Amino acid sequence: MTHQTDMTTEKKACCGGQRPGQRNGQTEADYLGAALAVPEASQEIRQELRARLRDIPGGFFEMGARKSTFASDFDSPRRKVHVSPFAIAPHAVTNAEYARFVADSGYRTVAEREGWSYVFHLLLDRPEDWPVSPPGLRWWRRVDGAFWSSPEGPGSDITERQDHPVAHIAWFDALAYCTWAGLRLPFEAEWERAARGGLERMKFPWGNALEPGGRFAMNTWQGRFPDENTAADGYIGTAPVGSYEPNGFGLYNMTGNVWEWVQDWFGPRVPSKSVPRDPKGPESGTSKVQRGGSFLCHVSYCDRYHVHSRTSNDPDSSTSNSGFRVACGGNS
Incomplete structure (x- = not known):
């Protein structure tokens, strides 16, 4: 089997890692309960967070692609949908914003509870x-002690990354933030509309050219994946949330940087x-949707x-x- 065939097979798994079942006695029900039990932020904080959102007009739009690159992604065919007016954050939740939430609520993320x-x-x-983990994705390492504020494990921190998107966030961790903030995650159709x-x-949010006018418009990989990243766009990992030009709704980094x-x-x-x-x-399932791609x-x-x-x-x-942005309003 050739290397190219191997890569094509691996493509089906995307570039993310799935957690191999429950750990430390925790179940998805435990994580859900913890996320929903987070204490509410003060009304002043909730009003402040709501005021930062951008209003997105409701209406009809064409969602999806004419043809999928990967059939298992189910992002085709293109079809018309209608969404009600809603509001969404101009950028992904930052490290500084998540730190404020943790300080106010005492919440511990899935990675902190499970230890890696x-x-x-x-x-x-x-x-x-x-160790390489999960099997078959040699670019991922299971690192003990890695979580949102220690993103490369023991000894690392986010001191110089306060305005970067918070990462190492499970879906349950995003839900916990939304519970505290009085907001919610966008629905997939809303996310794409935005x-x-x-x-x-x-x-792309700006048109069809990957590099409009010969300039980088998002934070993705340059070089030979997964072993050489030239960082021609300026970043090996995440970029500050205000990097690059916003789209027509004033939203930043809707593609690249972190999966949302x-x-x-x-x-x-x-x-x-x-x-x-x-x-x-769907009304139920085993995995949650992520949108937008990432720096990988x-x-x-x-x-x-x-x-x-x-x-x-997997939501855990x-x-x-992996990060997220928040929304509110609409037909939620």
Whole structure:
């Protein structure tokens, strides 16, 4: 079997790592309960957080792609949907914002409870010190002591990354923040409506060119994945949330940087004879949808940095490239 065939097979797994079952006696019900039991922030904080959101007009738009790059992603065919007006954060939740939440609520993330998280190997000084995990994705290392404020494990911190998106966030951790903030995760259709910035049938928030005008417009991989990142765009890992130009709705980094959790369970599209209004995905499932791609996406492997791209992961999985942004309003 050739190397290229191996890479094609691996593509189906995207670039994220899935947690191998429950750990330390914790179950998904335990994580859900902890997320929903988070104390509410003060009304002043909640009002402040709501005031930062950008209003997105409701209406019809075409969601998805004409043809999927990876059929198992279920991001095609293109279809018309309708969403109600809603509001969404201009950028992903930052380290500073998540630290404020943790200080106010005392919440401990899934990675903290389980004692480890997945770290991309090139972010580590000595990747050989940590086991490859999960099997088949040699660029991930299971690092004991890695979590949102110690993103590369013991001895690392976020002192110089306060304005970067918080990472190592499981879906349950995003839900906990939303519980505290009086907000919610966007639904997938809302996320894509927002990401497109008012444009139709375009690949990116700004149009169809990967590098418009010869300049970088998002934080993705340059070089040979997964062993050489030239960082031509300026970043090996995450970038500050205000990097690059915003889209037509004033939203930053809707593609690249970190995968963003949304509310929906992952599953195939359900055919509809009429235009779906405020679609919400399957009623149940085993994995949650993530949107937008990350700093690890590259055409040679995880070509999922488009406004229609989607992947999924277990709601208790956390990685170096998993974050979220918040929303409210709409037909929630």
